[in-house]
Amino acid sequence: xxRPIIEARGVHKHFGALHVLKGVDLVVAERELVFVIGPxxxxxxxxxxxxxxxxxxxxxxxxxxxxxxxDRRTDIxxxxxxxxxxxxxxxxxxxxxxxxxxxxxxxxxxxxxRAEAEARGRAALERVHLADRADHYPGQLSGGQQQxxxxxxxxxxxxxxxxxxxxxxxxxxxxVGGVLAVMRELxxxxxxMVVVSHExxxxxxxxxRVLFMADGMVVEEGTPGxxxxxxxxxxxxxxxxxxxxx
Amino acid sequence: xxxxxxxxxxxxxxxxxxFADSFFNARVAAEYLPKIVDGFWLTVTLALGIVATGLAAxxxxxxxxxxxxxxxxxxxxxxxxxxxxxxxxxxxxxxxxGLPAAGMQLSGFASTWLALSLVLMAFAEEIFWAGITSxxxxxxxxxxxxxxxxxxxxxxxxxxxAVRLTIPPLTNRTIAITKxxxxxxxxxxxxxxxxxxxxxxxxxNPTPLTLGALAYLVLFLPVVVFGRWVETRFAWRR
Numbered sequence: 001x002x003r004p005i006i007e008a009r010g011v012h013k014h015f016g017a018l019h020v021l022k023g024v025d026l027v028v029a030e031r032e033l034v035f036v037i038g039p040x041x042x043x044x045x046x047x048x049x050x051x052x053x054x055x056x057x058x059x060x061x062x063x064x065x066x067x068x069x070x071d072r073r074t075d076i077x078x079x080x081x082x083x084x085x086x087x088x089x090x091x092x093x094x095x096x097x098x099x100x101x102x103x104x105x106x107x108x109x110x111x112x113x114r115a116e117a118e119a120r121g122r123a124a125l126e127r128v129h130l131a132d133r134a135d136h137y138p139g140q141l142s143g144g145q146q147q148x149x150x151x152x153x154x155x156x157x158x159x160x161x162x163x164x165x166x167x168x169x170x171x172x173x174x175x176v177g178g179v180l181a182v183m184r185e186l187x188x189x190x191x192x193m194v195v196v197s198h199e200x201x202x203x204x205x206x207x208x209r210v211l212f213m214a215d216g217m218v219v220e221e222g223t224p225g226x227x228x229x230x231x232x233x234x235x236x237x238x239x240x241x242x243x244x245x246x
Numbered sequence: 247x248x249x250x251x252x253x254x255x256x257x258x259x260x261x262x263x264x265f266a267d268s269f270f271n272a273r274v275a276a277e278y279l280p281k282i283v284d285g286f287w288l289t290v291t292l293a294l295g296i297v298a299t300g301l302a303a304x305x306x307x308x309x310x311x312x313x314x315x316x317x318x319x320x321x322x323x324x325x326x327x328x329x330x331x332x333x334x335x336x337x338x339x340x341x342x343x344g345l346p347a348a349g350m351q352l353s354g355f356a357s358t359w360l361a362l363s364l365v366l367m368a369f370a371e372e373i374f375w376a377g378i379t380s381x382x383x384x385x386x387x388x389x390x391x392x393x394x395x396x397x398x399x400x401x402x403x404x405x406x407x408a409v410r411l412t413i414p415p416l417t418n419r420t421i422a423i424t425k426x427x428x429x430x431x432x433x434x435x436x437x438x439x440x441x442x443x444x445x446x447x448x449x450x451n452p453t454p455l456t457l458g459a460l461a462y463l464v465l466f467l468p469v470v471v472f473g474r475w476v477e478t479r480f481a482w483r484r
Contacts, residue, residue, distance in 0.1 A: 054387055081393040091388035095406045104402060105392035150388070157392060 005030050005161050005192045006051060011060035013046050013216075020046050022216040023060070026194075028161070033193045035203040035224070038213035039239060044196045047213070048163050051194065052083040065160045081109055084154030088166040090146040092138040098125060098149045099134040102156050110157070124156035125149070128182045144175030148182050155186065162186065164195040198243055204228060212236045267451075274453040278445035282457045285441030289465060292359055292437060293424040299363035300423065301416075304370025311371070312378055312400060322371070329368035334426045337361035342433040354433035366423045373416050377408030417473035421466060428462075438462060 006028040013021035020043045028034050036044045049055040050062060053069050053076055062069040067079045092101050099121050106117035125131050128148035138146050147167055154162060164183070168176045180202050187193060187206050197203070203210055203224050210227040212219045214235050220227070231237045311322050329337070342357035352360065381404045389399040431440035438461045445454025 052391055054391060077390075077393045077395050080391055083391070085388075085391040087384060087388060089382075089384050091382075091384035093385065093388075093403050093407075095410065104389075105394060108398050108402060109393040153388075153392065 003030065004028060005032075005065055006194065007061075007063045008047075008051065009061045011047065011050055011062065012058045013043070013050060013055060014058045020216050021050070021057070024213075024216070024218055026051075026211070026218075028192060028194060030192055031190045032208045033187050033195065033206055035207040035210045036194065036196045036213060037198060037203070037210060037227075037239070037243075038219075042213040043216040044213045045165055048085075048165050048194060048196050051163055052080050052085055054085075077109070081105075081157050082160045084157060084159035084162040086147070086150050086154055086162065086164045086167050088169050090138070090143070090150045090170070092146050092149055092153075094138050097135050097137055098130060098141065098152075101138070101149055102153045105153070106156055121152075121156055124152040127155065127185070128152045129178075142175055143171045144178045147171065147179045151179075151182055151186075155191075161192040161194065164193065164197065166196055166198075168197060168199055200228065200240075200243065212239065214239070269452055269456045271451050271453040274445075274449045274451045275457055278441075278449065278454040279457060281436070281441040281445055282438060282454065282461055285436055285438040285458070286461045286465065288355075288435065288441075289427050289437040289461075292355065292427045292430065292435075293465070295359045296362045296366055296424055296427070297420055299359070300366025301370050301420070303363065303367035305374050307367065307371040308374035308378060309400065311375055326368040326371050329364045330372070332365075334362055334365050334423070335429050335432065337364060338429055338433060354430060354435040357433055358427065358430035358435060362423055362426050362429075365426070366420065369419045369423065370416060373412045373419065374408065377412035378404060380411055381407045414473075414477050417476065421469055421473065424469075425462070425466065438465075 004027045006026060008024065008026040011021050011024045011026075012019070022043075024043070024047055026034070026047065036047065038044045046055055050057045051064065051069075053062075057070065060070075064079065065082050067082070068074055069076070069079060092098075093104070096104065099118060102121040102124050103114075103117040106112045106120055107114065110117075112120065122131060122134060125134055128151050130145060130148055130152065133141060133145060133149070138149070141149065151162075151167075167183070168179050171179065176199070180199060183193070183195070183202070184206055195203075195207070207224050209221060210224050211221040212227060212231070212233075212235075219235055220231065220233050227236065228240060231240055307322050307326070311319050338357050338361040341352055341361050342354060345352055345357075378400075385403055385407070386399055389403040390396075394402070427437055428439040430437050431443055434440070436444065438458045442454040442458030442461075445457075446452055
């Protein structure tokens with residue numbers, strides 16, 4: 001294993017009286033694709049959102065690409081450039097074109113001049129096969145296309161790691177394939193990825209490691225073959241049989 | 247029968263003539279038109295001043311409120327509720343008749359401008375704030391996840407969407423409050439209503455009021471139409 005890009009240790013998260021994460025460890029090596037599965041309410045999305053501090057962990061340590069995210073002196077905005085995130089609901093800016101969505105951070109965060117930002121933005125849209133949709137507004141794009149623009153928005157910043165929070169859950173079934181294809185290409189290009197998703201076929205084909213979470217803890221982890229083929233824990237077995245039935 | 251009928255028709259004709267003479271008297275209209283025109287420009291100046299100050303102050307308050315500093319937000323909510331609750335005329339009167347007692351003298355024009363600006367500020371703050379909070383949380387998260395700062399997110403992602411949402415209610419409220427410039431006539435400002443009122447007093451004829459009403463239409467109808475245009479112009483497909 002090469003050096004870890006993400007090293008989260010003993011992460012706890014409380015929402016008031018609710019204890020959502022109960023000491024989770026997650027170490028992700030460079031170029032690794034880690035899948036996180038688990039029933040709703042298991043804390044998998046919260047864990048992902050702690051990795052770029054959209055959620056503030058209550059305790060623990062999180063180091064991403066050598067940056068201590070929980071250190072008060074850390075410039076979180078500078079750190080977030082290196083951590084791309086893709087959301088279940090796409091969250092594209094509806095008042096901007098696809099290109100505008102992709103170039104906003106290039107211009108305002110990296111400070112690139114417009115021409116350079118647009119060249120890089122178009123290259124990112126090219127990578128998600130939407131170069132011809134650069135001037136379309138999100139409302140003029142299908143859900144699958146919107147999610148690919150959202151991926152382009154994240155990868156345009158050339159992050160060291162990409163976080164996917166149920167990227168295909170809000171999509172009609174026939175649009176899922178296009179998004180997964182783009183994710184697979186990212187993986188082949190060597191992107192380090194943490195994916196919260198129930199796309200088992202994709203997990204089997206592309207994941208290096210699968211984590212099963214329940215009740216705010218990692219119940220077990222292993223290769224896709226181990227987790228899907230021979231789960232050790234009863235909870236994992238139950239969960240996998242349930243989602244494979246759907 | 248004949249007498250009876252003419253007696254019935256006779257006064258009807260006279261009443262119409264009297265009505266026309268009262269409200270559409272050409273001689274009186276010609277005499278007082280210049281005063282009304284002067285009043286028109288005064289109203290325009292006053293209204294533009296109120297819109298500029300009130301909307302800018304309202305937006306500023308909403309932005310400060312979005313920072314989420316508790317004590318400051320309580321203060322903002324208090325000030326906003328105060329000026330939403332007070333009748334605009336009371337605010338004008340307080341500034342015009344009350345401030346001199348504290349050793350400060352504001353003209354009728356300045357009192358009206360300040361009072362209506364404060365009232366518009368209060369309503370505009372609420373509308374801008376509603377707009378800011380109605381932008382989905384995911385927009386903030388997406389922007390922040392790419393490294394944009396809080397203020398950059400507000401400026402480039404949230405405000406453009408919030409402003410679009412607020413344009414219809416904001417236009418309506420702005421029109422309603424700028425029409426309150428007519429209240430300035432109470433503190434002796436010769437804006438449209440003040441000029442019209444003076445005209446009525448001098449001519450013993452209400453025609454200047456008709457001119458005043460027309461002047462308000464000339465002023466505000468385009469504003470209403472402009473508001474409609476802005477609404478469609480700022481709409482975007484979701």
